[in-house]
Amino acid sequence: MTGMVAQMPDRDRKVAERVPTDWKTGAMQTRIRRRYAAERRFRFMGLAAVVLSAAFLAFLLVTMLAQGLRGFTETRLALPIDFAAAGLEVTPAQLEQRGADAALASAGLERVVDNAAVAAFGPDGMDLISDTAWIRVGERLKADPGLLGGQAVIAVPASAGVDLAAKSGDTPLDARVAELRAQNRLTTGFAWGFLTGADSTDPTRVGIWGALKGSILTMVVTLLLAFPIGVLSAVYLEEYAPRNRWTDLIEVSINNLAAVPSIIFGLLGLAVFLATFQMPRSAALVGGLTLALMTMPVIVIAGRNAVKAVPPSIRDAALGIGASRVQVVFHHVIPLALPGILTGTIIGMARALGETAPLLMIGMRAFIAGPPGGFTSPATALPVQVFLWSDEVSRGFVEKTSAAIIVLLVFLLAMNGLAIYLRNKFEQRW
Amino acid sequence: MTQVHIDTPVQPDAPAPHKMTARNVDVFYGSKQAIKDVSIDVDMDRVTAFIGPSGCGKSTFLRTLNRMNDTVSSARVTGDIRLDGDDIYSPQMDVVQLRARVGMVFQKPNPFPKSIYENVAYGPRIHGLAAARGEMDEIVEGSLKRAGLWEEVKDRLSDSGTALSGGQQQRLCIARAIAVDPEVILMDEPCSALDPIATAKIEELIHELRGRYAIVIVTHNMQQAARVSQRTAFFHLGTLVEYGETSEIFTNPREVRTKDYITGRYG
Ligand SMILES: Nc1ncnc2c1ncn2[C@@H]1O[C@H](COP(=O)(O)OP(=O)(O)O)[C@@H](O)[C@H]1O
Ligand SMILES: [Mg+2]
Numbered sequence: 001m002t003g004m005v006a007q008m009p010d011r012d013r014k015v016a017e018r019v020p021t022d023w024k025t026g027a028m029q030t031r032i033r034r035r036y037a038a039e040r041r042f043r044f045m046g047l048a049a050v051v052l053s054a055a056f057l058a059f060l061l062v063t064m065l066a067q068g069l070r071g072f073t074e075t076r077l078a079l080p081i082d083f084a085a086a087g088l089e090v091t092p093a094q095l096e097q098r099g100a101d102a103a104l105a106s107a108g109l110e111r112v113v114d115n116a117a118v119a120a121f122g123p124d125g126m127d128l129i130s131d132t133a134w135i136r137v138g139e140r141l142k143a144d145p146g147l148l149g150g151q152a153v154i155a156v157p158a159s160a161g162v163d164l165a166a167k168s169g170d171t172p173l174d175a176r177v178a179e180l181r182a183q184n185r186l187t188t189g190f191a192w193g194f195l196t197g198a199d200s201t202d203p204t205r206v207g208i209w210g211a212l213k214g215s216i217l218t219m220v221v222t223l224l225l226a227f228p229i230g231v232l233s234a235v236y237l238e239e240y241a242p243r244n245r246w247t248d249l250i251e252v253s254i255n256n257l258a259a260v261p262s263i264i265f266g267l268l269g270l271a272v273f274l275a276t277f278q279m280p281r282s283a284a285l286v287g288g289l290t291l292a293l294m295t296m297p298v299i300v301i302a303g304r305n306a307v308k309a310v311p312p313s314i315r316d317a318a319l320g321i322g323a324s325r326v327q328v329v330f331h332h333v334i335p336l337a338l339p340g341i342l343t344g345t346i347i348g349m350a351r352a353l354g355e356t357a358p359l360l361m362i363g364m365r366a367f368i369a370g371p372p373g374g375f376t377s378p379a380t381a382l383p384v385q386v387f388l389w390s391d392e393v394s395r396g397f398v399e400k401t402s403a404a405i406i407v408l409l410v411f412l413l414a415m416n417g418l419a420i421y422l423r424n425k426f427e428q429r430w
Numbered sequence: 431m432t433q434v435h436i437d438t439p440v441q442p443d444a445p446a447p448h449k450m451t452a453r454n455v456d457v458f459y460g461s462k463q464a465i466k467d468v469s470i471d472v473d474m475d476r477v478t479a480f481i482g483p484s485g486c487g488k489s490t491f492l493r494t495l496n497r498m499n500d501t502v503s504s505a506r507v508t509g510d511i512r513l514d515g516d517d518i519y520s521p522q523m524d525v526v527q528l529r530a531r532v533g534m535v536f537q538k539p540n541p542f543p544k545s546i547y548e549n550v551a552y553g554p555r556i557h558g559l560a561a562a563r564g565e566m567d568e569i570v571e572g573s574l575k576r577a578g579l580w581e582e583v584k585d586r587l588s589d590s591g592t593a594l595s596g597g598q599q600q601r602l603c604i605a606r607a608i609a610v611d612p613e614v615i616l617m618d619e620p621c622s623a624l625d626p627i628a629t630a631k632i633e634e635l636i637h638e639l640r641g642r643y644a645i646v647i648v649t650h651n652m653q654q655a656a657r658v659s660q661r662t663a664f665f666h667l668g669t670l671v672e673y674g675e676t677s678e679i680f681t682n683p684r685e686v687r688t689k690d691y692i693t694g695r696y697g
Binding site: 242243311313314315316317318319320321322323324327331332336 | 527
């Protein structure tokens with residue numbers, strides 16, 4: 001104390017004697033220049049980082065689109081068929097009833113189409129058109145039964161070999177395809193079959209709908225489970241649970257759960273849902289349950305942060321006019337925390353949608369030739385389908401893989417778009 | 431409500447019984463005692479002011495009167511606090527109903543981030559006080575009028591309550607509190623975040639509300655206590671130093687600590 005008192009006058013004198021700062025000296029100017037330079041450097045580096053990541057994204061999109069857009073198209077051959085001469089044993093009336101497909105098949109439409117191909121393109125004609133060409137002809141006939149009595153030129157899908165030669169070239173059929181193209185008998189059209197079909201061994205016949213429906217069913221199960229459980233856990237932990245060793249332990253466990261590699265959740269799903277509970281293999285239900293385990297911790301963590309960010313004054317206000325704690329939570333805390341909870345849900349669901357490893361573990365990698373009928377029927381999912389097709393030897397699958405990736409990305413964008421729309425909607429309410 | 435007041439028998443010509451009574455109240459935060467042996471009465475038709483240096487326990491004591499301290503897990507209240515003779519800390523007392531009867535206005539205006547209408551309608555709605563939509567409209571209009579806010583907001587009831595100015599927000603909070611028709615209103619430094627003009631409006635409002643509710647106001651502004659209150663309680667270091675008529679406290683304090691505080695010796 002006494003020491004300080006003794007120092008006081010000394011310090012006072014120093015303050016009084018302090019020379020006024022000269023802001024115009026050389027050192028000051030250098031400092032200003034350095035500050036501006038640092039600022040410019042930082043701006044440049046930030047911009048460079050943004051440009052770089054945008055370039056990566058653009059590169060990904062461009063390669064995917066360049067490769068994948070061709071996957072949505074099919075090569076068609078103009079096939080002249082003389083139905084009158086072929087003598088199909090079908091009446092126009094039969095074509096307008098149910099069971100028209102069976103009638104056409106038993107009347108030998110496939111043979112008629114094959115013969116027409118040989119007649120039109122020569123002895124190799126049957127190899128140029130797809131095995132499913134007669135189905136397309138059948139659809140034309142059903143739409144226009146009057147064709148039965150005459151002739152028609154119908155664009156039928158080409159075989160995998162022709163399709164590949166027409167799209168990328170470098171195959172033994174290149175010369176033949178060039179010839180057909182010169183004769184104007186080759187056209188390209190949108191492959192509706194890709195959007196409505198399921199897996200197949202023939203790349204011209206594969207469709208994405210089977211995997212897309214599997215993914216949708218899986219995501220529905222995941223969302224219905226992970227969202228309510230995640231939100232309720234988050235709210236309970238933040239608003240109700242006492243702070244003690246047990247809740248600390250739960251918090252640490254949940255944080256760790258969010259970081260566990262996904263394949264381990266797959267093994268868990270295999271052991272618990274398939275082995276113990278005897279649930280069906282390869283089903284969207286099991287896939288959804290497994291992914292829900294993985295998504296829930298993400299939602300809990302985001303939800304807790306969102307609940308924590310709701311100002312305590314709002315809780316006081318509601319309690320102060322006699323709201324019960326449940327009313328405080330459901331009328332004020334959850335609505336205010338919802339945008340944050342939804343952000344966490346988007347992140348968790350996007351991760352679940354792209355997840356392959358756990359689905360492989362529970363058998364969703366099986367070859368399934370038709371779209372799943374329901375939650376318990378065998379299904380596959382988009383990322384697994386991408387993985388399976390990328391493994392195929394046939395060159396026709398390359399573009400189909402990219403096309404499947406485009407569908408996956410579009411699905412992801414649609415899901416995120418919906419969540420962002422909902423988030424903004426809830427934010428506007430205030 | 432029909433309960434007989436055992437400890438304060440009512441004589442025919444005795445003054446009306448106190449609205450709220452507190453006897454020998456202690457409040458602890460963990461092991462730290464914030465309120466020591468405070469006894470006080472709150473009456474209808476009166477404004478009671480709590481004054482004292484910051485940290486002396488005014489807010490803590492105020493929050494025991496509607497059990498807002500229940501939300502602080504470390505807080506523990508002992509003693510006897512009654513509303514119309516009923517022990518508010520007894521297991522029979524429903525805390526939700528208690529807080530509807532003893533409303534509260536906070537230091538920082540805290541309207542809900544909802545429309546002005548919803549802010550006022552929320553309390554009556556959760557307590558089921560309005561049967562029909564028209565009735566709710568009447569409650570909202572009446573509460574806003576009594577809070578002196580109606581003229582300013584009647585054309586924009588669907589705007590967000592948080593878009594109002596600070597003083598308007600605080601009056602909205604008062605409207606929200608009186609919409610559930612409480613018997614007691616507790617105000618914790620309601621003007622400390624407001625400018626002088628908004629403060630004057632709130633003080634005027636307190637005058638008008640006095641006839642209908644028992645009002646307790648915490649303030650660190652002694653002129654304000656002198657202007658709005660009829661009774662004043664001076665707190666210091668968790669104890670109630672002096673409690674009496676406001677005019678007495680300000681002109682003729684009995685305790686030297688009160689006198690020192692009022693004359694600005696500390697605080
Ligand atoms: N939630 C709490 N937990 C622990 N101590 C608290 C809490 N709230 C207030 N206190 C303490 O209780 C005492 C009284 O505080 P308060 O009632 O807020 O005073 P005032 O309103 O008169 O300024 C202070 O010492 C303060 O630090
Ligand atoms: Mg206070």
